[in-house]
Amino acid sequence: MSKTFELLQPYLDKDMALNTALTLLSWDMETLAPSGGMDYTAKAVGVLALESFNTLINEDVNSLLTKLETPDEQAGLDEVEKAIVKKLRKNYNDLKVIPAEEFKAYSELQATASNVWAQAKEKNDYNHFAPVLKKLIDFQRKFIGYRYQGEGNRYDVLLDDYEPGFTVEILDKFFNEVKETIIPLVQKVSANKDKVDNSFNYRTYNIEKQKEFCHFMAEYIGFDFNRGVIAESAHPFTTNLHNHDVRITNHFLENNLESAIFSVIHETGHALYEMQIDDRLTQTVLGSGTSMGAHESQSRFFENNIAKSTDFWLPVYPKLQEAFKEELKDVSLEDFIKGINQSTNSLIRTEADELTYCLHILIRYEIEKMMFNNEVEVEELPEIWNKKYEEYLGIRPETDSEGVLQDIHWACGNYGYFASYAIGSAVAAQIYAHMNKVMPVEQYLREGNLTPVREFLKENIHKYGMLKKTNELLKDMMGEELNAKYFTDYLTEKFTKLYELN
Structure with missing residues (x-):
């Protein structure tokens, strides 16, 4: 030194x-x-x-x-x-x-x-x-004014805080590619929605048993309880003091089994990223995930690409059935897998399925662009929100609590964050495609062995903290930067098969 x-x-x-x-x-x-x-x-x-x-x-x-x-x-x-x-x-x-x-x-x-x-x-x-929202937005507009260098879109200033290197120009192109595939696919799935049933999810599930199973699930995926804890909050999240103190939260709903299970899987994906950052980087300005998109790629990777597959649940589902003998006694593994992958046009982002999730993000991205290019005022946001839900998902919120008030992000000042969720889903699909080329992922999952998966992510992503940007990690891992086609191909193949669309 x-x-x-x-x-x-x-x-x-x-x-x-x-x-x-x-x-x-x-x-x-x-x-x-x-x-x-x-x-x-x-x-x-x-x-x-x-x-x-x-x-x-x-x-x-x-x-x-x-x-x-x-x-x-x-x-x-x-x-x-x-x-x-x-x-x-x-x-x-x-x-x-x-x-x-x-x-x-x-x-x-x-x-x-x-x-x-x-x-x-x-x-x-x-x-x-x-x-309060108006004051927060006014502050951010003022801060953008201080920071804006006169090139590109003013909203780029906020995007750069969460996703360095991704601008409005790049993200508009990305979202347009996604829209071209996802919106027609969502419409086809909606026309065949009766082919998949997940009514079992809304039976009554004891909260304490849910907590026990979620503790098991976090540990199964790799959460180290010697270096982390789980608490409860209204909105599940992950935070950390350093790589030896990583904290996640969950929430539990008596009549929604999937909610807690996939929330804990999602947050454990975030936690693994933080836990596997190199010791030299932790407690420095480099000691966290390189971007929110990279971080979301890890949570979405485990939540969707891994934990919504039959291979993942083969060794795990018997334990879930043991916890809920009466509630799941008539639900086969095949029916369970179909149910957890059901796609439904819904209003709540955090409960959205894998297929429609990007449309929820698209709505927020477009509204934030309007907010910070001074194209909309706070008073107009509820109606604009509702119209966009009608346009993209064909449904309209009946209350602001299930509409413009549903997310905590704007209250926390996290403007520019939402686009990272979509980037994360796309990066996850790209990583998953590459991982399947270099190792027998499905075999490992059937064996209940997630160690090779965790180690691959550690060596190629986690340990670097902020030393490399998202596209650098992808380029070094597989020779190309973010490519939306991996994501759209993954969703098309999965939901065409699930809903028998051919």
């Missing part, structure tokens, strides 16, 4: 510690914290966020980075140190243009907004959340 980098290290360590505290507060506020204390806790969040901001966004850090960027200093840095300097410079440039007090005010608003959103959703009262 160079002497200059040694001078930078205390700033990095302090920022890491502050962000660890912020992560713990966020975890607590989403799981166990009493709702009545949110406003008070938000003040602490604001102070910590401002301290984190000031720790790295100052002239001392800027001077150290400038020196570390010189050829002589670069020659003395290893690969990880160079990447840290590069990432830190990007973060510095993104944040230095934002006034510190505005950053603090925005952080405090974020800390309280989730609670306001939860109240509005529970009461089906969009007007309760709309003023």
Whole structure:
């Protein structure tokens, strides 16, 4: 380590510690914290966020980075140190243009907004959340103004926070390719919906038994309970302090068996990514998944490509039947597999099936583009949302709680995030196609042996943290960047067979 980098290290360590505290507060506020204390806790969040901001966004850090960027200093840095300097410079440039007090005010608003959103959703009262949403959007529009360099779409600024290298131009092309295949396929499946039945899913399933099975399922896929925990929250999510403390949440519905099972599989996919990041990277600015799309590819890979296959359930289904002897005694493995793969045009993104899920994301992507190109106001969002659901899925929300209020993302300030879900699904299909070429995946699943699958993902994706971008990982793994055709071919083959469309 160079002497200059040694001078930078205390700033990095302090920022890491502050962000660890912020992560713990966020975890607590989403799981166990009493709702009545949110406003008070938000003040602490604001102070910590401002301290984190000031720790790295100052002239001392800027001077150290400038020196570390010189050829002589670069020659003395290893690969990880160079990447840290590069990432830190990007973060510095993104944040230095934002006034510190505005950053603090925005952080405090974020800390309280989730609670306001939860109240509005529970009461089906969009007007309760709309003023807070307007403030959040106004902040982000202002921040875009500070950061926008005059090239491309203004929304690119937010997309880059979650998916570096993916712009509106690239994503419009991607979504158009997906739409050309998926919308006609959804229409064909809808016309044959009676061919698949999953009514067994809505029987009554004991919550405690669900929790036991989900604990087993997380461990079966590879979640290490010595380095992770599972809690409950309204909206399942994954977070981490470092690769030895990774936390996921789940939720349980008495009359929906699939919901908890596939939520825990999904979140375990995220958790494995964080747990398998190299020790050298954890607790640094590189110590997380390289992008939200890459992260979603891991959760969607396990949730859909792996865990909705017959091969995966062959060794597992008997255990599920043992847990729910009466409820599943008349449901064969074949019927179970068909049921969990059923496609239905539905209103709720988190409960959407694999085929229609991308259309839910498309709707949010198009609305966010409108929001940040100043083409729509907050008051108009519910109606625009409803019209797009009618256009793409042929159904219309009857309430705002099942419409524009259904997601927590906007309350958390996560604008530009949604597109990553679609990218993740496409990347997952691409990885799955390649993996099947280089190893006997189906055989491993039938044997109940997921170790080779986990190791492949670790060696080709997880261990690199943020050292490589999404397309770099794909290029190094299989010789090509993101290609939507793997995704559309996968869905076409799967649902044509399931619904006997030929």
